[in-house]
Amino acid sequence: MPLPEPVPELTSLDLLVSVSELGSISAAAGAHGITQPAASMRLRKLEQVLGIHLLERATTGSRLTPAGEATVEWATPVLHALESLLVGTSALHRSARSSLRLAASMTVAEYLVPSWLGKLAGERGGASVSLEMGNTASVAGLVADGRADLGFIEGARPPGRLSFREVLEDELVVVVGASHPWARRRRVLSPDELARTALLLREEGSGTRQVLAEALAEHGLEVVSAMELGSTTAIKAAAGAGAGPAVLSALAVADERESGALVAVPCEGLRLHRVIRAVWSGRLGPVAARLLAISAGRHPVAGQG
């Protein structure tokens, strides 16, 4: 479902935030490395795109209107989320030398690493971090080979003589779109019932699917797929549209559950837990140790509520 046009520009939203902090258009322009007329035009266009007055301009500077203040408040989470994206993608460059080389499973890399790196950057500015994604085996391999300083794996205990530490617990949850009958269901789901239902799943080989299959296998059951999709996003979109139930990591659906787009269905009698552990080899450097401490800090519980 594409965005409605027209869409405000990220740089213009950022510029508006700067105006609110600095008090004048020209100061904000300077901070962004553009000229004052350019900044003025961008803000005028932003007002036009949003259809509201954002600034009260005066020859002594510019103040935000109440609508402008609200827009700044609404823009802040957009820009924060963008920063996470930039932190994550920039870590994915195969940079030659980095002060910290991470390796992580998909779930950890996608949902946890950017916020950890954000906190790390908040404390020590100039740490260049690289990130490699892979399954548990390949992450363990990178760490064992010394090609990664610190790794994060799911489920299995680390092989060999790697040091490890439990970081947090993840849990798979059954989710459906808000329009699905199960969204209003009160009874707890039984393993049997889940196995009789066609589910939205990743292709064979996905770690999440494997955990689900093993949990069902303990009851002598097998997964039935309604549709095999290529990405977590595709599964979430399909489930949200009511295409059926899906089983995903609680970390992956935290946002959608909060916004109400997806509803978790309580489920009983299945071992859908998995532990996320940090692994490393030898002695940790100072930056790696700091990241480990951040990652093992308090986290919102990924419960099934």
Added chain:
Amino acid sequence: MPLPEPVPELTSLDLLVSVSELGSISAAAGAHGITQPAASMRLRKLEQVLGIHLLERATTGSRLTPAGEATVEWATPVLHALESLLVGTSALHRSARSSLRLAASMTVAEYLVPSWLGKLAGERGGASVSLEMGNTASVAGLVADGRADLGFIEGARPPGRLSFREVLEDELVVVVGASHPWARRRRVLSPDELARTALLLREEGSGTRQVLAEALAEHGLEVVSAMELGSTTAIKAAAGAGAGPAVLSALAVADERESGALVAVPCEGLRLHRVIRAVWSGRLGPVAARLLAISAGRHPVAGQG
């Protein structure tokens, strides 16, 4: 602190999400109303801006690389936050006729209304909602005059014969930047101590400042301002930079507390609560009733933890 250049385009991120859902560049192009070469160019540029390969192109369609999947996951919160911004700003148009006319105090309008409207839109598509912002008195006036169907006010009990209902409780919290000494403080803050400290505040007349002043007045104390700033954002930025403690609504600093940019300092003996109430006059229409139900639903507790 401006964004680093270059910044990815929102429409390109949205396009990437569509590719991940639809499985091909040309299908995504069609969904966005642009031609296939244009979509191809945008995605190529996005890859260049982010510095990573996002797509595995083939003559049978395109699949996301692992890095592409992660990018989609990271883009999703950006786009969700953007949708909230668009919902909020579009409600601020003074539209001639709307199926629901809201009035709300700044805090409610900024931090709660967009998510309520998002949920409302999720259930009933075509409700056009308008939003007016103001202080408690003006909101009550709009509702009493029949120029708003439903209002949300803070603190005071609604005047006159308006119907009302408690929606949630808000709380003011003392926050400091992560580098401030109080961030690592263990002792609880006393009213006396708070009054002896110069604080970052809005100008006189702000509702938040008034609540703080009244709470201190109960102890015979007065607020001391270190700096008077024009917007909540400016205060948060200054506090985050370590300029001093600020006192803000828990709703306003929820994001920053989660990200660690701001730290709440426990505080004892002050009445920093305020109740947020919905107010209306006469009989509620179906859309207004639905929004009221959404607003009075469960919410994350705005505690002082």
Added chain:
DNA sequence: GTAGCGTTCTAAGCTTCGCTTATGCCCCTT
């Protein structure tokens, strides 16, 4: 009161970027 500084808008000119149309190649399917 006047000079000066900082703020804003306007205007003109230029460059650059992005989209569309048209075309060719490749691979899978029938």
Added chain:
DNA sequence: AAGGGGCATAAGCGAAGCTTAGAACGCTAC
């Protein structure tokens, strides 16, 4: 073997955005 879907390339056009330059306005200090 032929057709269709999907992606890339090339050319041309149009528009959008930035910079430089100039002018008006208001506050402040002398």
